[in-house]
Amino acid sequence: MLSKKEIYAQALRILEQRREQTRLTAENHLLEACTRAPEISQLKKKLGQTSIQLAKAILSHQGNTQAILEQIEQENILTQQRIKQVLVEHHLPEDYLEEKPNCTKCQDTGYCGRKQCQCLRDIIIRISAEELQKNTQLKLKGFENFQLYYYSKIPEDTGVSPYDHMGRILQYCKRYAEQFEPHTNGIFMSGKTGLGKTHLSLAIAQRVLQRGYTVIYSSVSEIVRKISTQYFGREQGNQSEDIFEILNQVDLLILDDLGAEFESSFSTSAIYDLINARISAGRPTIISTNLTPTELQKRYSERIVSRLFTQLTPLNFIGQDVRTKLAADNKKF
Numbered sequence: 268m269l270s271k272k273e274i275y276a277q278a279l280r281i282l283e284q285r286r287e288q289t290r291l292t293a294e295n296h297l298l299e300a301c302t303r304a305p306e307i308s309q310l311k312k313k314l315g316q317t318s319i320q321l322a323k324a325i326l327s328h329q330g331n332t333q334a335i336l337e338q339i340e341q342e343n344i345l346t347q348q349r350i351k352q353v354l355v356e357h358h359l360p361e362d363y364l365e366e367k368p369n370c371t372k373c374q375d376t377g378y379c380g381r382k383q384c385q386c387l388r389d390i391i392i393r394i395s396a397e398e399l400q401k402n403t404q405l406k407l408k409g410f411e412n413f414q415l416y417y418y419s420k421i422p423e424d425t426g427v428s429p430y431d432h433m434g435r436i437l438q439y440c441k442r443y444a445e446q447f448e449p450h451t452n453g454i455f456m457s458g459k460t461g462l463g464k465t466h467l468s469l470a471i472a473q474r475v476l477q478r479g480y481t482v483i484y485s486s487v488s489e490i491v492r493k494i495s496t497q498y499f500g501r502e503q504g505n506q507s508e509d510i511f512e513i514l515n516q517v518d519l520l521i522l523d524d525l526g527a528e529f530e531s532s533f534s535t536s537a538i539y540d541l542i543n544a545r546i547s548a549g550r551p552t553i554i555s556t557n558l559t560p561t562e563l564q565k566r567y568s569e570r571i572v573s574r575l576f577t578q579l580t581p582l583n584f585i586g587q588d589v590r591t592k593l594a595a596d597n598k599k600f
Contacts, residue, residue, distance in 0.1 A: 269398055278377070278390040285368070285375045293366045300364060303357045307364075310350050317343055388516075389481075395513040396481050399493065403485050405523060407476075408469040410441055417589045429586035433463065436582050440467045444474035449518045449550065455575050456555040458584030461591060464555040468521050471553065475519050483514060484521035487538065488528040490514065494537050515544045518551075525556040526566060539571045546578045554579065 269277070301308040317339060324335040351361035368375040370386040377387035415437065418429040443454065456464040472484045497510045514520055520541075528534050545552045554575065556563065563572050 269394070274391055274394050274398070277394055278387055281390050282375050282377050282387065289366050289368050289375065293364065296363050300354060300357070300359060303359070304353050306353055307350055310346055310353070313346055314343060392513060392516045393481050396483050396517050399483055399510065399513060400485075403489065405465070405469060405484055405486065407473040407484075408466045409473060410437070410444075410467075410470045413437055413463060413466055413470065414589070418586045423585065432585055436584065437467065439582065440471055444471045444478075447471075447475045447478065447480065447519065447551075449480070451551045453546070453552040453554070453579040454582055455579035456553065456582045456584060457559075458557070459588065460557050461588035462584035462586055463589060464584055465523050468523060468553050468555055472519070472521055480518040481516075482519045482521065483517045484523070486523045486527065487525045490522060490541070491528050491534045491537055494541075495533060511541065511544075514541055515548065515550070519553070520545060520550070521553045523555050525554055526558040526562070530566065535567060535571070539568065539574075542571065542574055546574060552579070 297307075297311070301311075320339050321336065324332055324339065350364070354361050354363050370384060373379050373384035373386060375386070377384055415430060415434055418433045420428045420430040422428045440454075443451070454468075456468060458464060469484060472482045476482050493510055494514075522541075525538070528538075542552060542554070558566065560572075560576075563575070
């Protein structure tokens with residue numbers, strides 16, 4: 268993983284590229300505008316002479332300097348108004364020649380005064396999330412590959428078939444991905460092994476990523492291992508970006524297979540701290556588990572289980588192991 272300093276340097280380079288792109292866009296707009304309306308070239312030249320006029324007025328010490336300055340300022344305003352008028356006459360927006368940075372707060376510098384701008388922090392989070400995502404065992408999926416026909420159409424004791432039930436869950440997950448926002452409610456997926464929990468959570472991840480949000484998807488085991496490695500590596504001079512902070516700051520965190528991680532007081536504490544921090548901050552988390560409610564209560568503290576069942580939207584997956592059916596079908600070919 269890149270060091271904290273390397274991530275920061277990469278983020279600054281991205282901002283530099285944004286500033287350069289803004290400058291080039293403004294230059295191209297000016298060239299186009301002058302080609303359409305040559306008068307704009309003369310008006311811009313007139314504005315450029317303002318600094319010379321101001322310097323002469325200040326250094327001459329002749330007449331009423333303040334009155335001269337006010338006159339020059341008024342002429343500037345009229346010239347700028349004329350430029351806007353000409354742009355509109357030639358079917359261009361009146362602000363067509365203005366530079367438009369991605370971030371209007373810091374002008375893509377990354378800082379508002381001495382304070383780090385949120386846009387720079389967002390870039391750092393995005394780069395760090397991508398770094399954390401490297402070498403993950405999970406691979407993104409698509410909703411189009413989710414095979415409903417492997418689920419039985421025979422109604423269960425509830426009167427609903429696995430096919431219909433899972434069809435509703437599929438539609439819910441699709442809507443969730445399309446309507447996702449950073450403060451959307453999280454999801455708690457539960458059910459036996461091989462029923463599609465990982466597939467649908469990764470399909471959500473793929474669509475949310477496509478829409479431009481930051482996402483980290485990983486198994487709980489892998490997340491706990493990374494937190495542990497950094498936590499115990501600090502004594503050896505580990506200078507990487509704070510993993511816990513990155514996990515807490517990303518728009519969507521997906522934790523797969525809760526209950527499969529090595530059980531220890533450290534892992535339990537890390538899981539609770541992470542889930543609690545994101546819920547408290549209003550940031551959505553998708554968690555999946557093969558454990559039953561009873562098994563969860565035996566393994567984890569009441570405060571973790573309470574958070575899972577009261578703060579996340581529950582989706583209970585039903586049916587028979589789809590992966591077994593897929594494997595059987597693949598053997599036929």
